[in-house]
Amino acid sequence: MTYRYGQYNDGPDPLAPPYDVRAALDEMGDAILSGSTPLHALRDLLKRGLPGAPDRRGLDDLLREVRRRRNELRERGRLDGTLERARALLDKAIGQERAELFPDPADEARLREAELDTLPDDTASAIQALRDYQWRSAAARQTYEELRDLLRREVLDSRFAGMREALANPDPEAMERVRRMMSSLNDMLDRDARGEHTQADFDRFMEEYGDMFPERPRNLEELVDTLARRAAAAQRMLASMTPQQREELGALIDQTLESAGLAEQMRRLGDALYARRPDLPWSTPERFSGDDPMGMGDAVSALTELADLTQLEAALRQDYPGARLDDIDEAAIRRALGRSAVDDLAALRRIERELEQQGYLRRQRGKLELTPKAVRRLGETALRRVFSSLDAGRRGDHDQRDAGAAGEPTGSSRAWHFGDEQPLDVVRTVVNGVRRGGGSPVRLAVDDFEVAETERRSAAAVCLLVDLSYSMALRGTWAAAKQTALALQALVASKFPQDAVQIVGFSNYARVLQPDELAGLEWDMVQGTNLHHALLIAGRHLDRHPDFEPVVLVVTDGEPTAHLLRNGRSAFEWPPSAETLELTLAEVDKMTRRRATLNVFMLAADERLKEFVDEVARRNGGRVFSASADRLGEYVVSDFLRSRRARR
Structure with a gap:
């Protein structure tokens, strides 16, 4: 046996490694930590394309291709090609007839010339006036018949794609077959409206007339969709012309259908198609800027494709409520951009589907949310990034010298x-x-x-107090604070499972933050930095674990401007009131009596904030860090590890 090897071209590489959906989640995580919702983060990812897959296009790339194709279609030519060609043939026939009459000195020739002189100016009326004219010139008669054949082909081709080729040779039997087809089609639509249509009826229809439908529809629904889109495009063609062109071409179409015995059948078909697909753009005009004239069939085909591209563009933008990749019509993508675009879309759909099937995303009440599994993954990623930024001598597992052991x-x-x-x-x-x-x-x-x-290793009660005030978002430190909280949560959960960690967010009030809500957490657009309330909550957490080593970390960008009243309400005042500072420092003193060291990470350099944290350090003995946003995680995690090693 012999074998031949070559490049695989039938779709995506079947031996390519599976796409790592975690990389997609990590990219989404950056946007989510910066304040984006999971839905918007997913949309942004799908628009950019798949990380690590440069050969796969994202929605934005496909959208650019669609827009480029639309511009090409609009520059293809003018819509009045059939009118222009009809006028040319009419002028040619009249010229040929005059050339035949001119040498004849008889009065009859002069009467015929007078009749030609009084023809209406518009093409449709002139053709109608010459309907019963007895041509003296054989060449003129042939040109006139060529004109009528042209109109029949163009009018029918504008409604049935490919009909122009089927009627290339004038044949009365061919026109009779078209009449029978339209009558059968309308009868089939009527039976379907009454609920009497079957697939067998459609199969018999296609067996007899399938050569007239190059799209090869598989059922009546597909046939209706094809015909309705083309009928709507024909109406849009007329709407896109000048009023004079529209009136003249409309009259030509009516005359042609009437003379072919198809006027009533075409009216029935148009009414049925509009009733079934009123959602199509039946009268929206389009602007064409090309110089080459297009026939009716070509113009309608271009307008049909433009309508598809317009709908495809709206679906690719994904900017409407409840948008899903499943909304994008794969057949429309294939028609507009080819097979490779279908493969790109399939890859994007696979990512959206895998993120849900693998348990990273879930939809609840129409809202896209991160699952606990996704939050853990984001925490692990944040932790890896923190460790990657540490010095080589401090990187790695902090318990490496006795890995796997809980103590000596x-x-x-x-x-x-x-x-x-x-x-x-x-x-x-x-x-x-x-x-x-x-x-x-x-x-x-x-x-x-x-x-x-x-020996049992000592456990710690860890409190991370994170400022949620609006100033964190204004200074661009909000994403770093969330990433730090996730990293610390992941570190304690994976390396110190015996520790009890609590994360408290505070603005005008303070509240305990669950690990699952950290990633999607948003800042509070309220006034107040209530560190007093946050320290109260942290103190209760430490009191619930009296045998644990206390660890308290504070991340903030401003001095306390709010405190909790006896009635549970928050009192705000800026600049900070003396009562706010006294109550907050009283809680600092309680932390000192609990033997809890308070380390503060400042994200701003305000003078009042410096004075306040210096006072906290003097009372408590803790340390003060002036950390930039990009190194906040490194500072917090390093300080936590240092304190854990010191206790061991």
């Missing part, structure tokens, strides 16, 4: 339980297997395993 070994062992991190006691495990009669070689069972007992 005690010298004893115990039976292994699922989830234990302690190292195995290999000697005792093998001895258990031998005693059980494991044979030679020794075969171990689950019950044989023992782990080395270790």
Whole structure:
């Protein structure tokens, strides 16, 4: 057997590695942490395209292609090509007739010339006036018949794509077959309106007249869609002309259909199509700027494509409520941009679908939300970025020197339980297997395993107090604060599971923030920085864990400007009132009595803020960090790790 190898061109590479949906989530996370909603973050991702896949276009790339195609169509030519050609043929026929009459000295020739002189100026009326004229010139008669054949072909081609080729040779039997087709089509539509139509009826219709429909529709619905879009485009063509052109071409169309015996059938068909698809743009004009005249069939085809591109552009923008990639018509994409665009769209749909199926996004009551799994992923990503920015000597696992252990070994062992991190006691495990009669070689069972007992590591009660005031957003530090909170939450959950962490957000009031809501958290557009209330909540958290080491971290960009009254209401005053400062510092003193060190991370350099945090440091003994937004996470995580290592 012989084999031939070559480039695979039938769609996407089947051997390509699967797209990592986590990279898409990480890109969304940057936008979400900056204040964007999950829905807008997902839309922005799909518009830009897939990270790590430069050969795949995003929605914006497809949108640019659609707009480029629309401009090309508008510059293709003028819509009055059929009118211009009809006038030319009419003038040619009249000229040929005059040339035949001129040498004849008879009165009849002069009467005919007078009749030609009195023809109406507009083409439609002139053609109608010459309907019963007895041509003296054979050449003129042939030109006139060519004109009528042209109009029949163009009028029918404007309603049925490809009809122009079917009627290329004038044949009475061909026109009779068109009449039978239209009668059968209208009857089928009437039966469908009464609920009597079946697929078998449609199959029989296509078996007899399928050659007249190059689109090869599979059912009546597809046929109606094709015909309705073309009929709407024909109406738009007339609406796009000048009033004089519209009146003249409309009269030509009516005359042509009447002379072909199709006027009534075409009226029935037009009414049925409009009733089924009133949503189509039936009378919206378009502007064409080209110089080349287009026939009616070509003009209608261009307008049909323009209507498709307009709808496709709206779907690709995805800027309407409830927008989904499923709203984008794959057939329209294929018609407008080709197979490669269909593959690009499929890749984007796969990302949207995988983010939901893999449990990162969920839709509740029409709203797109991050799941706890997604929040954990964003926290892990934020933590990795923090560690990547640390110095090489401080990077990595802070517990690396005894990885897997919860503390120093005690010298004893115990039976292994699922989830234990302690190292195995290999000697005792093998001895258990031998005693059980494991044979030679020794075969171990689950019950044989023992782990080395270790001293219990001290646990910490961690409080991170994050400023939610509007000034955080104005200064551009809001995303860094959320990323820091996520990173600290991820660090404690993964490396210090015995610690009790609480994140408190504060503006005019303070509240405990759950890990699941951190990523989508928004700043509060209210007045007040109520650190007093935040310290009260943090103090209750520390009191619930009296045996834990207290860790309190404060991230803020302003001095306290609000405090909690006895009735539970918030009192705001700026510049800060003496009462606000006294109550806040009183809570700082309580933290000091709890042996809780308060470390403050300043995100602004205001003089009043500096004076306040200096006073906090003097009373509590904690440290003050003046951190930039891009290094906030590094400062907070490093300080937390330093305090944990110091306690060990």
